[in-house]
């Protein structure tokens with residue numbers, strides 16, 4: 252199985268060893284193992300491990316929370332568009348928590364097959380048994396299913412979501428001979444970074460037109476500084492300087508940089524600074540070196556760093 256199935260992304264300030272009931276990272280335990288375990292425990296909540304128990308920090312940037320709630324109320328499939336590290340995953344985690352729904356996240360990749368999403372028969376000591384894939388599990392038990400970077404999946408894989416994302420709301424489990432009717436709470440959310448895909452790697456119109464879409468981008472200065480300060484633990488003054496550097500670098504996009512510095516990178520830099528790493532070293536490690544191999548561009552970014560620190 253090549254998909255990665257989890258409920259939580261990395262947060263710098265998050266302690267590495269979370270307590271059992273806070274532990275939201277389910278590093279690819281196979282979905283139905285979770286299901287079987289819960290059933291065996293008699294807990295009755297097949298997606299217990301996928302529930303977001305504590306409120307994720309999410310700083311609303313515009314009216315995205317209200318719009319998403321309205322979309323969820325009519326179970327509209329949603330598409331989150333925006334550059335890397337701008338808050339899409341955090342937003343879904345927050346919305347799952349706010350709506351009180353389990354969150355099943357699948358990191359899509361080009362090796363992913365329809366069976367990885369839908370499920371397959373497995374052979375074990377007792378013979379064969381059906382194992383729901385993450386999409387089937389979410390549809391069966393009423394989770395929000397988040398397909399991250401969906402354009403990475405091949406188009407023949409992506410089309411399995413079609414009958415779930417129109418008025419039918421069904422998922423045919425062909426190998427099992429079951430037509431799975433989605434649970435009333437089920438919703439599908441996909442994300443992608445516009446501009447990264449080639450012609451070969453884009454969503455078909457017939458896929459796109461099944462979704463409502465929310466645009467995400469880096470927040471405006473004050474809001475981004477607030478997020479960086481909150482997430483990394485640096486003071487607001489340092490966070491503001493980091494955001495200035497980020498904005499400078501974003502202006503170089505298309506002029507030597509393929510991509511601007513993300514909010515995530517600014518948080519990384521802030522996290523190092525908050526842990527006592529000298530500012531210039533922290534910015535080199537977390538901001539400048541990862542984003543470019545070009546010596547001139549590196550010098551230009553290093554110079555931007557020294558302007559502020």
Ligand SMILES: Nc1ncnc2c1ncn2[C@@H]1O[C@H](COP(=O)(O)OP(=O)(O)OP(=O)(O)O)[C@@H](O)[C@H]1O
Nearest residue numbers: 308309310334335336337338339340341482514515
């Ligand atoms: N509006 C926001 N509120 C709170 N935290 C935010 C916000 N935007 C960004 N962040 C922070 O930035 C980090 C990166 O965001 P996130 O992982 O959600 O990015 P993403 O858009 O999903 O990126 P990718 O496309 O690479 O998956 C988050 O872990 C969080 O700390």
Ligand SMILES: [Mg+2]
Nearest residue numbers: 339340341399
């Ligand atoms: Mg993400």
